[in-house]
Amino acid sequence: MTADARRDQIAAYVAQRGEVRVDELVTAFGVSRMTIHRHVEELARQGVLRKLHGAVSAQPSGVYESLFGFRQTHATAAKQAIARAAAAELLPGQIVLLDDSTTVATLLAHVPKAAPLTVMTNSLAHAPVLAGMDEVRLIALGGEYHPTYNAFIGHLCETALAQVRVNLAICSASAIAGNAALIQDPQVTRVKQAMLAAAARKVLLVDGTKFGKVALHLLADLAQFDAIYTDGALPDDVAQRLHDAGTKLVQVSVK
Structure with missing residues (x-):
């Protein structure tokens, strides 16, 4: 098992339980205490876990949502409703860029x-x-x-994106704070920014639970998107503020 894969499993294990003793992680993963401490240190540096005395806990933030396994099971009904509405963006003959998000995965159908x-x-x-x-x-x-993302990122991906132009880019974000779409990982941020730069039309799909959350890196101001699809979980005052700011917000009902 690679170090990245083990860290993902440790993060998932802690997130499911809220708080875990270090000794329990040593037993659960069958590795040394020193190895667990190295992984915990890295996950704490990323903001995924918080170190306690002899234990670790999940951070009360949207950071863990970067993990692909978690994203697959989060807000599934909202994602399906958003995808049904956003499908109207797809037109025959287009060249379309799709990011690695699980919200966009729902659009594939x-x-x-x-x-x-x-x-x-x-x-x-x-x-x-x-x-x-x-x-x-x-x-x-x-x-x-x-x-972590079950996706390809980094310099080679960014370079390829710089060489293309497409009709439409559809992506998601880790969090929405104020009028900004945010991403936790800097490499993922750069890839998604390269996707947006390559597209004539830019569409954001984001469920309502991500509004009012925080992630580290600015993806784009919401005004840069031609349409933002979200669900009815968005508070009325937040929706009104975004509409007043000129944000092209499309709210869909979740059945």
């Missing part, structure tokens, strides 16, 4: 209805789904594989 399409993605999870679709030309963006 609607892709065949808009075919023929050319779809580019950095997601290892999206690629095999798209590869099996009729009249969908798949372009997989390379780069360094990162198990």
Whole structure:
């Protein structure tokens, strides 16, 4: 098991339990106390876990939402409703960029209805789904594989994106604070910014639970997006403030 994969498993283990003793992690993962401490130190540095005396706890923030396994099971009904509405953005003949988010993963079911399409993605999870679709030309963006996101990121991915121009980019964010879309990881931030820079139309999909949260890096001001799809969980005062600021907000009902 790679160090990244073990850290992801430790983060998931702690997040499910809230707080865990270090000795329990040593037993659960069958590694030395020193190895657990190294992983905990790195996860604390990333802001995923918080170190306590002889124990660790999950951070009360949106940072853990970066982990692919967690994102797959979070706000699924809202994501499905958002994806159904955002499917109207897909038009036959387009070249579309899709990020590695699980919200965008929910959109994949609607892709065949808009075919023929050319779809580019950095997601290892999206690629095999798209590869099996009729009249969908798949372009997989390379780069360094990162198990936390189950996606390719880094310099090679950014360089490839700098060489293309597309009709539409659809992405998500870790958090929304004020009028800003935020991402926790700097490498992921740069890849998504490169996607937005390559696109004539920019669309953000984000469930209402992410509003009022904080992540470290600015992805973009909300005003940079041509449309932002979210669900009815967004507080009325927040929705009104965004509308008043000129944000192109599309709220959908979750059934």
